[in-house]
Amino acid sequence: MSAARSTPSLFLPGLRDVYAAYAREAERLPALPGALQAEVAVSERLGALEAAAPHKAGRRAALGDLITSLRAAGTPGARVFLLALAAIGPVEGRSAAAKAAASLPGVAVPDWxxxxGRVTPGTVWLIQEGPLDGDRLVCEFRYPDGADLHALAVRLGYGDKPAEVVVVGDVPALMNAARQAMQAELCVVQPYPAAEVGRRLRAALDPDGTFPDEAYGALAVARQRAAALPER
Known part of the structure; x- marks a missing residue:
């Protein structure tokens, strides 16, 4: 059963309809097959919020309002969104999101x-296709018990600026295509130190940086995965 609905006080009341739309869209989350799909869906919505924010203060205010609005919605989808936000969302909002989710103990969520957010890093690959294409860093991850292999793939251009940020669900297909390209002498594929990749990605994905429009949707997952890579 959902918690009683209320009209929360917001920092940015002009965006109330936007937050309400997020809460409605969240109702599809419990029907997704697993944690990865939910994280990707929530990351896309958080990315849209970040891309639209005019500055850091606005981004923080919108994030706080979203958490408040999801808590007020009190639905299973809203609680899943809050749990995902607590796991992979902006660091400054994770504690508030976790508390909001915990305040809805009677709202059922899927077992997954x-x-x-409970991922373990695996092999990290460096794919180089040419001096003008930059480095593509592919970092493999799994959930508990080795489930749901997936990867974060980030192409870094000049000055390690992100040119592409994607979450890859079919890692074998990605790496098979990369190896075929390597055999055709179109690229170089080699293992790469996870700590070095973590350092580069954490710097490249800093929230104060600039990103291609199409990258925003993957940033929340990407930052959480980059933080999971070893520091040394």
């Missing part, structure tokens, strides 16, 4: 919600 317990795995949100």
């Amino acid at each position: 919600a317990a795995d949100l």
